[in-house]
Amino acid sequence: MPLIKVQTSIDKLEQSQVQALLQNLSSTLAKHLGKPESYVMTALESGIPMTFAGTLEPVCYIEIKSVGAMKPEQTQKMSQEFCQYINQMLGVNKNRIYIEFADAKGYMWGWNSSTFG
Numbered sequence: 385m386p387l388i389k390v391q392t393s394i395d396k397l398e399q400s401q402v403q404a405l406l407q408n409l410s411s412t413l414a415k416h417l418g419k420p421e422s423y424v425m426t427a428l429e430s431g432i433p434m435t436f437a438g439t440l441e442p443v444c445y446i447e448i449k450s451v452g453a454m455k456p457e458q459t460q461k462m463s464q465e466f467c468q469y470i471n472q473m474l475g476v477n478k479n480r481i482y483i484e485f486a487d488a489k490g491y492m493w494g495w496n497s498s499t500f501g
Contacts, residue, residue, distance in 0.1 A: 385419065385423045385450060385451040385488075385493055385495065385500055386413050386414065386417050386419055386423060386424045386425070386448070386449070386450040386451075387424075387425045387426075387427070387447070387448070387449045387450070388409050388410075388413045388424070388425075388426050388427075388446065388447070388448050388466075389426075389427040389428075389429075389446065389447040390405075390409070390426075390427070390428045390429070390444060390445075390446050390470070391429045391432050391434070391444070391445045391446075392428075392429070392430050392431075392432065392434070392442070392443065392444040392445075392470075392474060392476065393430075393431070393432055393433065393434040393440070393442055393443050393444075394430055394431070394442050394444075394474045394475070394476065395430050395431030396431075397428075397430050397474075401473070402428055402430075404473075405428065405473050405474075406426040406427075406428055407426075408469065408473075409426045409466075409469075410424045410426045412465060412466070412469070413426075413448065413462075416458060416461065416462050416465070417450055417452075417454070417458070419450070423495075436480050436482075437480075441477075441480060442474070442475060442476045442477070442480065443476060443480045443481070444470050444474065444476045444480065444481045444482075445481075445482050445483075445484075446466060446470070446481065446482070446483040446484070447483075447484050447486065448462065448466075448483060448484070448485050448486070449485075449486045449487075449488055450486075450487065450488065451487075451488050451489070451490050451493050451500045451501075452487060452490075453487050454485055454487055459485045462483070462485070463483050466481075466483060467481050467483070489501055
């Protein structure tokens with residue numbers, strides 16, 4: 385049910401880099417949310433034409449969605465950790481990363497021919 389989706393203007397990523405990034409995001413999100421990693425989905429879209437602050441410098445947009453309510457202290461810690469990680473892995477400056485956190489109601493999230501609510 386948790387999802388972390390990364391969209392970035394960075395392109396030409398090596399497959400090993402992509403796999404390491406996605407696996408780290410998966411385990412880290414599960415840890416922060418206290419949910420089994422077996423339910424976590426990750427996605428990466430690279431090479432997307434994007435601007436931020438009117439420039440074409442490297443940029444990243446991250447969506448984090450989960451069934452249930454994320455607390456302010458959780459989103460603060462996730463913002464710090466994921467911004468730092470994306471900066472290290474992709475070289476995107478932390479001040480060019482937006483993260484959108486979204487809580488979902490269980491009945492609004494489908495899986496395995498049913499919903500979580």
